[in-house]
Amino acid sequence: MTNFLEQTFNGLVSGSFLALLALGLAVIFGLLRVVNFAHGAIYMLGAFGAYVLADELGLSFWAALIAVPLGLAVVGVVLERAFIHRLTRLDPLYNFLLTFGLTLILQDLVKARYGVQSSPYAVPSALSGSVDLGLFEFPAYRVFVLAMSVAICVGVWALLTRTRIGMVVRAATERPELTRAFGIDVGRWITPVFGFGVALAGLAGVLAAPMRAVHPLMGADLIIVVFAVVVIGGLGSIFGSVAVGFVIGVLQVWAEAYAPESWRALIAQTLPFLLMAVVLLWRPAGLFGREETA
Amino acid sequence: MLRIDGLNAWYGEAQVLRDVALEVASGEVVTLCGRNGAGKTTLLRSVMGLHTQQRGAISLRGTDLTKKPAHSRARLGLGWVQDDRGSYATLTVTENLTLPPRVGPRSWSLDRIYEMFPNLYERRSSPATKLSGGEQQMLALARVLRMGAELLLCDEPTEGLSPLLVQRVGEILRLVKADGGTVLLVEQNLHFATTVADRHHLLAEGRVVESLDNTEVRNRERELLAYLGI
Structure with a gap:
């Protein structure tokens, strides 16, 4: 039982990143009708932002937690004004392709500067220990990540x-x-909302830096799962995206812990997409999505 | 108050309005009648700034609206009552009422709205789309009263309503008129139109083919109903 609860907690922590990223994507899609493929690259920039601030400027994790999302919000505002809003009157595929291209550019720029190997980022000293949760001890940093993401959601x-x-x-x-x-004036809200969604991705990246390998493709691996989360939750549904983010996180960790050993990785990786297929067949607008209205 | 001159509108290649010219004076209720596809809704949407594939002059109290986006037109005093009632599923009844800004001195307080529409008060915390069709229509009208819009653009507000609710819509529109408000109304129900309106424009194939006062409509009601295919 203790092990099960511990794994569930691990799943919720893993789901925290999915939920934060899905929340940003849902907010952006809801208002702009733009599927922001660059969201994963922004998450990667968030993690690298924390790494660069620590490595080159000696700034703490706590400073990065504020500075990086704010900086990336500005990047988001510039991207929206410079590129994305020019394409919003066209087929949504154009913005999808634009953000896909931006992803490749951002990943290659980071690869060119920092290489493809993982960059180390230490857990902040205040959160380096464990917390006694009654039935088991859990790393303090993971508790912090879960608390932060729940508080933000x-x-x-x-x-x-x-x-x-x-x-x-x-x-x-x-x-x-x-x-x-x-x-x-709906247009007046578009740029700040895009900036806000991007800032959420950046924040998820900073939170991920001490826990996950900081490397140029860390967002590319995750964003596909996040898209599945958003589709299952219902495109544009804030609640659906967040709830499904946490649920998928837990299901993946359960699969990794309890599925037959030779199948674990396969089940954990394919589970979000199997669920997506089932949900789309059952409810094409997603679990909490609504049909489009004028 | 509202002046439309030489208005043409298209959907892609298809022209749906042809040189439409009409005026609505302050305090008047004017209807647009015509068969489905005559261009009534497109005319209303063009005035509101929601249909952009158009050419011609539209002015409100002498202010040229042609280049103004829909949200600016609303702030100048246009109130939009959409044919599908325009309820927001993610907003409660109260939020639906308080979403638009108050744009004119005739703006109703929430207390006055709820006194006039007790059903809405009882359902004030419910999502608007949980209301019945009739209640949603009352909500759509209450919303523009709350805005204090000077000119109401109402697209078939009686469609699909029971006779009792049609009467209620009539009472509200007469109240708007008595209060000095102006209404441009798309209406298929000719009998209802004569109970609320001062003048009527008949549209066919995107043109205003006849402009009639109430007496003329009453005298020719059978002929006009046959023409409208009702």
């Missing part, structure tokens, strides 16, 4: 459901044309 949920800004974003996400007819 709840914070974003509160922002979207309890504030006027959230009300406007929800309305513009659900029915952009109608919202314009009610005197709301």
